[in-house]
Amino acid sequence: MITIKTLSDENLFTAGHTACPGCGVAMSIRNAIRVLGKDTVVYVPASCAVVFGTTFPYGAWKVPFFHTAFENTGACLTGMQAAFEIKGKHVISAGFAGDGGTYDIGLQSMSGAAERNDDVLYICLDNEAYMNTGIQRSGGTPFGAWTTTTPVGKKIQGNRRFKKNLGDIVTAHEIPYYATLSIGHPLDFIRKVEKAKNIKGFRFLHMFTPCVPGWKIDPAKSVEITKRAVESGMWTLYEFENGKKKITYKPGKMKSVKDYLLMQGRFRHMSEEDIKILQMWVCKKWNLHYKEKGEPDICEIVQPEEHHGITEEHREMHGP
């Protein structure tokens, strides 16, 4: 089993790329490829990752890298894997698609690859909007969030739709492995990527990646915010293996979603009513994931604390 200490020193995604300071996508990519290792081929559709990772003729990837159109991550991965199988090479075909390229535009091709159970690794970098083209709403944008296509006006404030439940869509294909990851939980992150690496069949890793300009956050807080998302229930860490769902990290008590929202400029306009609506959605999700059978529904909310950058996982690693 790989831990932080035994991760490889080598950077397969080199320094000098042009991502924004504090980019959550860059963090996720770097660490995922560290675990996956050298025998990997990468496909990236249109997204931030293709712009900051490769600007022809330069590239940050040290592994074979391929890029074509927006909507065909699943199809391309299938083709690449088939070619390598015919050539008798053992490689992992990994696709890093954004939330736009997975929730909306690439859904059909991802679904096709999942249905055929092709031996590929699909990674969705979910930053909850089309950030590359300048912050437009996607199927992954949460309720109330400001984007340029869901602006804040007098009649309507921000996005009125809830985040699409991609986990259920993907797992409905009965694939061998689906997991949600957050960069703020390193041990969990590494374990899941390693697990996905060694499973055969269609694996899907769903990564939660903060976007500094899109979420209007302080770049230094981009890791802290993923921890808060998990603590408040906006993001849940679980895995789905051979039809069985397992929660891999359960926060102690549900923190108010306000705690998470207030850190971000995209939610700052939200009225108390809208926050309540979102809180009810989070409670529903929380009960769906964390409630044991036969227990009553929970919707107790702990009010925001002053500062808590340190989570349970950190305490395990470093003591109180």
Place this chain on the structure above:
Amino acid sequence: MFELRFHGRGGQGAVMAAQTLAEAAVIEGNYAVAFPFFGAERRGAPVLAFARIDSKKIFSKTQVYVPDCVVVLDDSLLDTIDVVSGIKPEGSVVINSKEEPDEIDLGKELRTGAIDATSVALEILKAPITNTAILGALARVTGIVKIESIEEAVKTRFGERLGARVGERNALAARIAYEKTVIGISKGIKKLETKKQWLPSYQELPVGGALIEGRTEAGLIGPGSFIENKVSGWATFRPVRDKAKCTMCLLCWFYCPEGTIVRISDRGDLMTNYDYCKGCGVCENECPVDAIKMVRGRV
């Protein structure tokens, strides 16, 4: 016609600065246009914006190639970009720098106004967003618009989008910068070599653009070649690690999005390569023992 070119970095507000200047000119009864140059810019990457001011209607829609004034929002750009290219001999430069104008080497002797806009912005706005401060300095150096019009334009433009209080504070930043600006003549010593570009003919290009690792006259190309792209100029603050406090938990190494923090397993140590640090501050925020401090300036 008075033409300006703004050099900045994504996130510093060069585009907003050009628009606000145009608005100030309109308040004074002139005609003005402002527009940015778009590329695949991320936050922190070099960006361009342009403005034109005239007493008559403006029909010219091109980029500004022969500016009367160049505004530089970040002096680290001077190392890589020839900011004064094409400037008129009697033109002027407004620059965000800690140094006196006489110490700044632009490669041409030009009338230069220097202002430490980053310090002004950090003091007044609590963020290194220097666009309003630099507008104050611009009013002082060129006199093309009055500082009062700048203040008014800042208040309306920023006030509309970010609330009246933010507008007031930004106007104050412009006023303070106006008063603090030092004017002198820049040095004209350095010769900036433009970075060579790899421009292959169509026969030389591989099929499908599939590049393998290689070295050309213009430097590395292909996989891993971004390593030659130094991004240290993006940072305002840089991390310094206190080795005595460090417990080698490696969280900073894990979280660093850039690869600035390098682990050397043989020595069991970490090294910080400032060539690639963009100064996000994640390492400082996440360090469980507070061994990392973000320090302003070059380390």
